[in-house]
Amino acid sequence: MDYNSMIPFQDLNLYPDPPTTSTFITPKIEPKLEPLDEPPPPPPPPSLHLSDVASPAHSSAEADIYSEFCRLSELFRSTIAQKHGDAAILPDSDPDSRAIVPVPDPETQVSNVVLAPRGSRKYQTRSSELVRVTDLKPEDDRYFRDLIRKTRMLFDSLRVFSIAEDEKQMDMMVPHRKTRGDLKASAFMRQSGLWLNRDKRIVGDIPGVSIGDVFFFRMELCVVGLHGQAQAGIDYVPASHSSNGEPIATSIIVSGGYEDDEDAGDVIVYTGHGGQDKHNRQVMHQKLECGNLALERSMHYGIEVRVIRGFKYEGSISGKVYVYDGLYRIIETWFDVGKSGFGVFKFKLVRIENQVEMGSAVMKLAQSLKIRPLEVRPKGYVTLDLSRKKENIPVFFFNDIDGDHDPLYHEYLISTIFPPYVYNSGSTAGCECVGGCLNDCFCVMRNGGEFAYDVHGNILRGKPLIFECGPHCRCPPTCRNRVTQKGVRHRFEVFRSRETGWGVRSLNLIQAGSFICEYAGVVLTREQAQIFTMNGDNLIYPSRFAERWKEWGDLSQIFSDYVCPSYPSVPPLDFAMDVSRMRNVACYMSHSSIPNVFVQLVLYDHNNLSFPHLMLFAMENIPPMRELSLDYGVADEWMGKMAICN
DNA sequence: GGTCTTTCATATCG
DNA sequence: CCGATATGAAAGAC
Numbered sequence: 043m044d045y046n047s048m049i050p051f052q053d054l055n056l057y058p059d060p061p062t063t064s065t066f067i068t069p070k071i072e073p074k075l076e077p078l079d080e081p082p083p084p085p086p087p088p089s090l091h092l093s094d095v096a097s098p099a100h101s102s103a104e105a106d107i108y109s110e111f112c113r114l115s116e117l118f119r120s121t122i123a124q125k126h127g128d129a130a131i132l133p134d135s136d137p138d139s140r141a142i143v144p145v146p147d148p149e150t151q152v153s154n155v156v157l158a159p160r161g162s163r164k165y166q167t168r169s170s171e172l173v174r175v176t177d178l179k180p181e182d183d184r185y186f187r188d189l190i191r192k193t194r195m196l197f198d199s200l201r202v203f204s205i206a207e208d209e210k211q212m213d214m215m216v217p218h219r220k221t222r223g224d225l226k227a228s229a230f231m232r233q234s235g236l237w238l239n240r241d242k243r244i245v246g247d248i249p250g251v252s253i254g255d256v257f258f259f260r261m262e263l264c265v266v267g268l269h270g271q272a273q274a275g276i277d278y279v280p281a282s283h284s285s286n287g288e289p290i291a292t293s294i295i296v297s298g299g300y301e302d303d304e305d306a307g308d309v310i311v312y313t314g315h316g317g318q319d320k321h322n323r324q325v326m327h328q329k330l331e332c333g334n335l336a337l338e339r340s341m342h343y344g345i346e347v348r349v350i351r352g353f354k355y356e357g358s359i360s361g362k363v364y365v366y367d368g369l370y371r372i373i374e375t376w377f378d379v380g381k382s383g384f385g386v387f388k389f390k391l392v393r394i395e396n397q398v399e400m401g402s403a404v405m406k407l408a409q410s411l412k413i414r415p416l417e418v419r420p421k422g423y424v425t426l427d428l429s430r431k432k433e434n435i436p437v438f439f440f441n442d443i444d445g446d447h448d449p450l451y452h453e454y455l456i457s458t459i460f461p462p463y464v465y466n467s468g469s470t471a472g473c474e475c476v477g478g479c480l481n482d483c484f485c486v487m488r489n490g491g492e493f494a495y496d497v498h499g500n501i502l503r504g505k506p507l508i509f510e511c512g513p514h515c516r517c518p519p520t521c522r523n524r525v526t527q528k529g530v531r532h533r534f535e536v537f538r539s540r541e542t543g544w545g546v547r548s549l550n551l552i553q554a555g556s557f558i559c560e561y562a563g564v565v566l567t568r569e570q571a572q573i574f575t576m577n578g579d580n581l582i583y584p585s586r587f588a589e590r591w592k593e594w595g596d597l598s599q600i601f602s603d604y605v606c607p608s609y610p611s612v613p614p615l616d617f618a619m620d621v622s623r624m625r626n627v628a629c630y631m632s633h634s635s636i637p638n639v640f641v642q643l644v645l646y647d648h649n650n651l652s653f654p655h656l657m658l659f660a661m662e663n664i665p666p667m668r669e670l671s672l673d674y675g676v677a678d679e680w681m682g683k684m685a686i687c688n
Numbered sequence: 689g690g691t692c693t694t695t696c697a698t699a700t701c702g
Numbered sequence: 703c704c705g706a707t708a709t710g711a712a713a714g715a716c
Contacts, residue, residue, distance in 0.1 A: 168713075222698070225710065260697055264712075272712045274695040280714050289714095299696025315695070321706080322696080332694085332714075352696070360698070 165232055166240055168270060170283030172290065173242040175249050186250030188636050190266055191662050192593070193231075193238055197265055198554050199503070199595045200227035202496050213481060228261035230600050239267025243279050245292055245345055246369060254401030256551055256663045257350075257364040260295075268366060269293045269350055276315055276333030278340075289336035290345060291372075294391075295364065297352030300324075302380040302388065307403060310349070310370065312337075313380070314387030324382035334387045341372035346394060351402045355551065359498065363551065365401040365665070369394045401665060408549040408666030412533055428536060428627065429454045434529045437627050438549075441538035449536055449544070455562045455624040456529070457655070464565075464650045471649070472514025479521050485511050486523065490609055499525045500555035501642060501659050504591025505607045508657075510646035526657040527646045530559045534627050542632040545669045552664040555594070558639055561656040562626040563619030571618035580622070582629070584656055585615040588673035590640035594661065612643065612651050628658060634671035638662050641672070 178186070201223035208221035231237060239248060248268050263269040270293075271277045278291040296305055299322060300313035314334035317326040328334060340347060346369040355363040374390040393400070410418050415426060415438065422442030429437045432454050439449055473484040479493075480486075486493055488509040495501055499522075501508075511523040533549040552558065563582055566574060571581055598604040621629045631639065640661050643654035664670065 219709075220699075222710075224698080228711085261711085270712075271695070271714095272710085273697050274712085274714090276696090278714090282715075295696060297696045303696090313696090318695090362698090 166235060166237075169241050169243055170279045170285075171242050172245055172279065174245045175247065178249060182249070184636060187252075188250075189238070190248075190250035191636065191638075193236065193266060194262065194662060195554065195593060196236065196597070196599060197227045197231060197262055199597055200230050200600065201259075202500065202502055202555065203595070203597065204230075206492065206496065206502060210481070224259040224261045228265055231265055234600055236599060237265050237267065243292060245290075246348070248348070251366055253366055253368045253398050254404055254665045254668065255366045256401065256665045257366075258358055258360055258362070258553070258663070260364070263295075263350065263364060268348065269295055274315065274333065275299065276337060278333055278336030280332075281335070288339045289332070290343070291333065291336035291340040291347050292345075293348035293350065294337075295350045295352055297362075297364075300386075301382070302378070302386055305351075307400060308393040310391040312389045312391055314389065317384055317386065324380055324384045324386065327385035328387050330387060337372055337389050338375055338387075341375055341389070344371065346371050347391070349391065349393075353402065355405075357551065359553070365405065367393075367400045367402055368397040404665065404667050405551065412549045425450065429456065432456045433627075435531070435533050438533070438535040439537075440535055443538040443540060446538060449630065453624045455564070455626050457560055458562045458619065459564045459624075460648070460650075460653050461565060461567065464653045465648045467648075467650050469649045470514050473511060473517055475511075475515070475517040475521070479511060479515075479517050479523050483511075483517070483523070485509050485515060488610070489523075490607060493522060495522060495525050496555075497522065498553075499531075499557060500553065501525075501557070501594065502555075503595030503607060504593065504640065504642055505609070506591075506643065507610050507612050507651065507654055508642060508644045510644060512646040512648075514649075524646070526557050526560065526644050526655065530627075531557065534559070536627060536630045539632075539669070542669065544630040544632075546627055546631045547667050547669050548664060549666050551666055552660045554660050554663045556660050558658040558660055558670070559626065559628050561619075561628040561641065561658055562624075563621040563629070564624055565653060566618045566620055568616055568618075574618070574620060581618040581620055583615075583618050584641075586675040587641045587656070588637075588675040590637060590661065590673050591642045594640060594642075594659070610651070612654070615643075615652075615654075617653065631658075631670050631672045633674040633676060635673060637671045637673040638664050638668070639670050639672050 204221050204226035205223040208218075208223075211218065228237075244267065248266065251266060251268055257263055257268075260269075260272055264272060269277050275295045275297070276291055277293045278289045281287055281289040284290060294312060296303065296310060296312060298305075300315075300318075301324070302311075302313045304311040314328050314330075314337065316332070316334065317324055317328040319325045330338060337347070349367045349370045350364050351367050352362060352364045354361060370391040370393050372389050372391050376388055377385055378388050380386040407418070415423055419440070419442075422440045424439045424441055424447055426438055427433075427436035428439045428449055433456060437454075441447070471484065473479060473486075475483050481491075481493075490505070492502065494503075494505070494508040494510070509523075510525065510527055511517050511521050512527070515521070517523070531550075532552055535547050535549060537545050537547060539545040561582070561584075566581065574581060592606050596604070596606065598606075638661050639658050642657050642659050644657040645651070645654050658672070
């Protein structure tokens with residue numbers, strides 16, 4: 043990493059807030075700014091480091107399944123064993139990453155991390171160097187956005203993977219306490235040096251993290267560097283590390299843990315920490331020290347703090363979510379007598395203007411839209427169910443921009459229509475799990491010896507193809523291996539957008555890995571498609587979708603010999619889909635090269651490998667009201683969608 | 689550099 | 703559905 047090129051903050055006047063530029067920070071603290079005017083970063087590294095080599099046609103497909111299954115389990119166990127220091131974990135990192143992101147040095151990696159005896163804390167420690175990142179170019183922004191997304195995908199993959207492994211142990215009657223997947227995931231990533239933003243203490247926005255981004259675990263906030271405390275509500279550079287001996291606060295979490303908090307959205311009265319017993323009762327006076335002092339010092343220097351709100355959310359795994367709500371300035375602090383009768387420090391924070399709307403406010407809006415849409419937005423709703431009762435959950439249609447009601451004039455198609463012969467071909471094999479499918483289920487074997495979904499119905503790993511239980515199986519409809527066939531679980535809204543023509547958003551928070559909907563259409567064979575194309579109709583070619591499933595569940599950065607699942611090998615998709623007359627909500631989704639939705643092929647109602655369903659899953663936690671996007675695999679930004687907008 | 693302490697976690701159990 | 707309790711992990715304080 044080249045730190046020589048770093049320029050002291052005072053020499054650059056890039057900070058966009060004029061009033062605070064001069065008083066922003068005392069020279070003593072010597073904050074530095076990452077120079078951002080050097081050549082743009084290299085394109086994001088290819089997400090896959092191990093190519094998906096098609097395995098040679100095995101005579102026994104079963105051998106493939108088991109070897110893959112056993113190898114992975116072994117991989118997991120041996121990596122756990124490494125905690126005791128008997129093997130090397132070599133991280134897989136992009137050597138050209140921007141300097142602000144930690145790039146693990148293989149040498150320090152070996153000496154500091156891998157060989158560290160159990161219990162010692164020889165991981166890379168946090169830097170105390172204050173930095174603010176401003177004026178990111180669009181390409182920088184995309185790079186960091188992608189980096190954050192990949193980091194969070196890895197976190198989630200590891201979390202779910204750890205829980206899945208834990209369940210196997212449970213099945214084998216090994217008594218133990220349930221694994222905390224969040225802790226396991228963060229530990230793995232820390233060992234591999236994959237925590238972000240640890241070599242600088244960033245004041246202000248974290249590159250790649252947007253206002254409104256939603257997190258389910260505190261450890262996840264640590265991993266991306268948004269808030270570095272596993273439990274504490276105030277994150278700060280400690281006095282002992284600060285160049286002027288004063289602590290500086292960088293972020294807080296507002297989650298109602300203190301009775302004297304007042305949260306009015308743009309204005310927060312935040313209570314300092316301390317003085318509580320283990321039952322969170324205020325039993326002592328607070329002191330102006332640690333985080334309290336840091337907040338006071340941040341106020342003095344006019345340093346903004348990141349605010350993350352934590353609140354209860356139904357439908358969240360943990361029952362709670364954390365939402366990044368942007369930057370606030372501390373404008374006032376005083377010592378007050380709290381409700382308990384003990385003295386507490388209070389801090390008045392005001393949200394800095396000209397930021398996009400608060401994530402928590404957007405979530406509240408979406409919540410009320412679900413219940414009474416017409417009262418909240420009297421204008422713009424064209425219909426409250428585009429699907430005309432075909433979907434489990436109505437699909438709203440909103441257009442407050444122009445009079446285009448085109449989506450109304452298409453027949454709503456809930457699932458793809460295949461040619462009839464598809465259902466008569468292929469095997470009619472199914473499982474015999476009358477009492478519900480377990481690990482020895484035939485369909486589980488077909489998925490490589492593991493369930494494709496976790497108990498919440500979230501996809502574990504992207505695969506060339508997933509077999510769900512279907513009509514040939516004897517398991518009940520409640521079987522865990524039936525997910526996509528049950529249809530949508532979220533409230534979607536098709537909307538008119540000035541930027542993307544049509545778009546799709548959800549009024550629910552969608553957890554990463556959860557099923558969204560099918561990409562439905564009428565299947566045309568190659569011959570039929572040629573005729574249609576000659577008539578000037580635009581068709582969807584499923585083979586063109588980028589294979590983003592490879593990124594979901596990719597653990598190659600943690601387990602060096604991890605390989606992307608290549609089983610079962612499916613023939614290239616050789617059909618087109620007509621969505622000109624019949625379509626579902628999916629075809630209004632926009633294209634993006636940093637998509638939040640990916641395509642996973644699934645079979646459930648027939649066994650013909652050549653005609654799978656195109657099922658869409660969330661690549662990241664998608665906050666309510668954020669546009670869904672797919673990688674259509676097209677060079678031109680909007681071509682994928684233009685094909686069906688006309 | 690260890691060890692201790694604090695901390696607006698999280699899961700489970702009555 | 704709470705509250706108590708157990709387990710846990712980061713990182714600041716000393």
